[in-house]
Amino acid sequence: MKKNRHFLPTSKKAKTAWSSENHSEDISENILFGKIASEIRRETPVALETVAVIGLGYVGLPLALLADKKGHKVIGIDTNTDLIKSIQKHKAPNSINEKEQAFFSDHKIAADTKFHPARNANVIIICVPTPVHDDHSPDLRPLIEAAQSVAPMTKPGTLVIIESTVSPGVTENIVLPIFEKNKQLIREETLFFAHCPERINPGDPVWDLSTIPRVVGGIGPKSLEKAVAFYSRLLKGVIQPMRSLKEAEAVKMVENSFRDINIAFVNELAMSFQKLGIDIIDVIEGASTKPFGFMTHFPGIGVGGHCIPVDPYYLIEEAARNGFNHRFLKAARKVNNNMPRFTAQLLKKTMSHQGKKLKRSHVTLLGLAYKKNIADTRESPALRMKSELEQMGAVVTTFDPYVPHLSSASSLDEALHNASAVVIATDHQLFTTLTPKQLLQHRVPIIVDGRNCLSKEEFINGGVTYVGIGR
Ligand SMILES: NC(=O)c1ccc[n+]([C@@H]2O[C@H](COP(=O)([O-])OP(=O)(O)OC[C@H]3O[C@@H](n4cnc5c(N)ncnc54)[C@H](O)[C@@H]3O)[C@@H](O)[C@H]2O)c1
Numbered sequence: 444m445k446k447n448r449h450f451l452p453t454s455k456k457a458k459t460a461w462s463s464e465n466h467s468e469d470i471s472e473n474i475l476f477g478k479i480a481s482e483i484r485r486e487t488p489v490a491l492e493t494v495a496v497i498g499l500g501y502v503g504l505p506l507a508l509l510a511d512k513k514g515h516k517v518i519g520i521d522t523n524t525d526l527i528k529s530i531q532k533h534k535a536p537n538s539i540n541e542k543e544q545a546f547f548s549d550h551k552i553a554a555d556t557k558f559h560p561a562r563n564a565n566v567i568i569i570c571v572p573t574p575v576h577d578d579h580s581p582d583l584r585p586l587i588e589a590a591q592s593v594a595p596m597t598k599p600g601t602l603v604i605i606e607s608t609v610s611p612g613v614t615e616n617i618v619l620p621i622f623e624k625n626k627q628l629i630r631e632e633t634l635f636f637a638h639c640p641e642r643i644n645p646g647d648p649v650w651d652l653s654t655i656p657r658v659v660g661g662i663g664p665k666s667l668e669k670a671v672a673f674y675s676r677l678l679k680g681v682i683q684p685m686r687s688l689k690e691a692e693a694v695k696m697v698e699n700s701f702r703d704i705n706i707a708f709v710n711e712l713a714m715s716f717q718k719l720g721i722d723i724i725d726v727i728e729g730a731s732t733k734p735f736g737f738m739t740h741f742p743g744i745g746v747g748g749h750c751i752p753v754d755p756y757y758l759i760e761e762a763a764r765n766g767f768n769h770r771f772l773k774a775a776r777k778v779n780n781n782m783p784r785f786t787a788q789l790l791k792k793t794m795s796h797q798g799k800k801l802k803r804s805h806v807t808l809l810g811l812a813y814k815k816n817i818a819d820t821r822e823s824p825a826l827r828m829k830s831e832l833e834q835m836g837a838v839v840t841t842f843d844p845y846v847p848h849l850s851s852a853s854s855l856d857e858a859l860h861n862a863s864a865v866v867i868a869t870d871h872q873l874f875t876t877l878t879p880k881q882l883l884q885h886r887v888p889i890i891v892d893g894r895n896c897l898s899k900e901e902f903i904n905g906g907v908t909y910v911g912i913g914r
Pocket residue numbers: 497498499500501502503520521522523526538570571572573585586588589592606607608609640641642643644645749750
């Protein structure tokens with residue numbers, strides 16, 4: 444029974460809530476309370492499905508490749524013609540990691556911009572973007588459009604899974620009705636509907652798509668059981684069934700808001716400690732020695748990517764529509780959004796202490812991706828940092844070995860040469876090995892370490908002015 448902790452709480456209350464909310468057979472007897480994922484894996488015949496993956500980006504393409512690896516017949520669909528052409532020509536996009544690239548080069552998955560091949564699918568997984576508009580309100584257009592395109596192709600008996608990140612209620616209230624317009628599709632009879640939010644962490648050397656635990660919510664017990672069985676066979680990680688679609692959606696909101704809030708907290712501490720003359724990194728390392736009740740987060744020039752700076756807005760909006768004001772989440776967003784400006788001002792102040800002006804100075808920005816050792820620039824604080832510096836009149840040179848098309852310099856040496864100051868915006872491996880000697884050789888007197896990834900002492904002792912975020 445101990446193993447069942449991976450599943451829903453076994454309390455009487457929880458079981459009752461499930462059966463009363465879902466009006467159907469008591470799933471608790473089937474999978475939720477009596478079995479663990481490995482048992483489902485053993486008991487369910489290894490059905491090789493025809494899987495249509497809609498949206499072949501950072502989430503969808505690795506998933507399509509894994510499903511192919513597991514023996515499923517895979518159909519990849521994406522509205523991006525260039526992407527589909529490159530997949531058809533067997534050219535791997537940089538949204539997949541090295542292991543996936545190796546698999547990709549040995550296999551070919553069917554890829555199309557048209558949706559009719561999805562007619563053959565008995566599992567459809569939607570992995571399209573869920574961004575926000577300029578005013579930070581959720582932009583559900585790609586999800587709605589993808590659902591509208593694939594719903595008419597969906598055959599009775601199909602399991603539809605939404606992996607895109609959405610706020611609680613979107614799967615059931617917005618996406619599911621689009622499928623139900625197809626009169627052949629009746630929920631829990633001929634249409635099975637689930638939400639399984641993706642958790643991939645690009646560039647993570649430990650956790651990958653196959654090993655990260657997942658949560659799954661279903662529109663009813665049959666959908667849930669089918670989805671849990673599908674993922675249990677596909678993935679090695681623990682699959683945690685949730686009591687509803689809404690709970691599964693909320694899990695993802697909570698995870699990413701948790702990150703955003705904690706990063707905002709250390710960013711605020713960094714700004715405060717800078718004034719107090721306390722090194723935030725030393726303090727965080729000190730606090731990290733507490734073996735319980737503390738989780739380490741580090742300050743920096745801001746948060747980026749498709750998740751952390753976006754998902755909290757989904758929750759903020761949904762709660763507001765239901766009469767709740769998430770003041771704490773909004774404050775965290777504000778703090779993190781302000782970090783590029785704070786860092787640019789830090790540089791301006793540092794230069795001014797040395798009698799120099801930022802205006803018309805040559806500043807080199809190292810890194811454009813939102814995090815280390817990957818090429819993704821979505822919502823990257825580095826890009827906002829660039830515009831902040833330019834608005835302050837600096838002449839900015841950029842270099843990111845992973846993002847050559849947005850880099851104005853073609854090598855690190857070229858980027859560093861004669862710069863009045865260097866700002867590290869992304870802690871790519873190449874930048875973490877910078878030395879004071881290297882900077883002085885290129886006549887660079889100041890470095891702003893926007894990721895606190897260098898040794899402060901080494902640079903100060905080496906004769907370079909070093910400024911970190913909160914140190
Ligand atoms: N990237 C991550 O690290 C990550 C992690 C966890 C969750 N997510 C979530 O997963 C979802 C997908 O994210 P992503 O990073 O893979 O996005 P992405 O932009 O890399 O890929 C999405 C793909 O969907 C395609 N697309 C857009 N509209 C479409 C439509 N109507 N029909 C078919 N294809 C369409 C796009 O052309 C694109 O190739 C988002 O909701 C995101 O929040 C992303």
